[in-house]
Amino acid sequence: MPRTQKNDNFIDKSFTVMADIILKILPTNKKAKEAFVYYRDGMSAQAEGEYAEALEYYEEALTLEEDSNDRAYIHYNMGLIYASNGDHDTALKMYHQAIELNPRLPQALNNIAVIYHYQGEKAKEAGDNDAGEAFFDQAADYWIRAIRMAPNNYIEAQNWLKTTGRMQIDVFF
16 A cells, blocks of 8 residues: 555645645656655655655655755655664765755754764763764764854754864854
8 A cells, every 4th residue: 555545644644635736736757756756655654653664765766866956855864764773874874975965954964963973972981082082073063064054053063062162163154
């Protein structure tokens, strides 16, 4: 059964109906429309915690999608799944691919920084202060890039940058 037929709450049904209407009137090719259907189904599965199913839909969307911006969001969503499952290496790979396709994706930069910060904490807990500081420096680099793009976001990161002395500039805009 297609994922669109599984949605049983009002919001999901409404979104599906609206998306189907947009797909019908959207002046785009069949392949792009199919890619969107897989992406939409991936988002639905992801929202329900069906991560393996979501990844399958996203992989299929990637085989069809040609627009680099749309591909970036697919990689970003895949990164979210891998990160939530603790596979930080694959999540980093997905986020980096998203940024390669769309360098203006501050949420991907933020998530990379979060992973590096986490790895820094783990390294310090294990007694490797040098590795911990190196991870923290990487986190700072990515947070600074994200904050430059979205200066009103990532307030906790901004505070961390200030308190750790890693803030290179005081004003981001």
